[in-house]
Amino acid sequence: MTLVKFNPAKNSNSLIPGLNDVFDSVFNDTFFNDRLTTRVPAANISETEDHYHVELAAPGLKKEEFKLNLDRNVLNVAVERRIEHNDAAKNYSKREYSYNSWVRSFTLPESANAESIEASYTDGVLKIDIAKREEAKIVRRQIEIK
Numbered sequence: 299m300t301l302v303k304f305n306p307a308k309n310s311n312s313l314i315p316g317l318n319d320v321f322d323s324v325f326n327d328t329f330f331n332d333r334l335t336t337r338v339p340a341a342n343i344s345e346t347e348d349h350y351h352v353e354l355a356a357p358g359l360k361k362e363e364f365k366l367n368l369d370r371n372v373l374n375v376a377v378e379r380r381i382e383h384n385d386a387a388k389n390y391s392k393r394e395y396s397y398n399s400w401v402r403s404f405t406l407p408e409s410a411n412a413e414s415i416e417a418s419y420t421d422g423v424l425k426i427d428i429a430k431r432e433e434a435k436i437v438r439r440q441i442e443i444k
């Protein structure tokens with residue numbers, strides 16, 4: 299049995315008071331939220347003088363589960379993961395997880411060197427380093443005042 303909180307002070311536009319609260323409690327449950335929204339990892343994108351850096355927070359995966367590919371100037375990061383349970387002795391009354399997949403795509407700027415992309419996965423973070431082309435690297439110099 300699930301207890302549902304009702305807020306009688308809340309202004310409701312429905313004909314039956316409290317009806318919206320019931321639907322809110324059902325559809326805001328984590329079971330429904332996990333299935334109604336696509337979960338993709340959060341990304342940080344930064345730039346240094348000679349590289350672009352992409353970091354994806356993807357804990358609980360193995361590096362073998364990632365598939366990175368470059369199609370023209372679009373870098374695709376995909377994961378497809380199936381969890382196999384061979385527990386014949388267990389009689390599950392509820393089983394909510396067994397499959398997880400997602401894809402993130404990043405369009406590379408023209409200044410990126412598609413031939414020099416490196417990736418590593420450590421401590422739940424996928425790090426992708428994309429080198430810049432020589433002509434795109436920032437040139438810094440001191441200008442002398444005459």
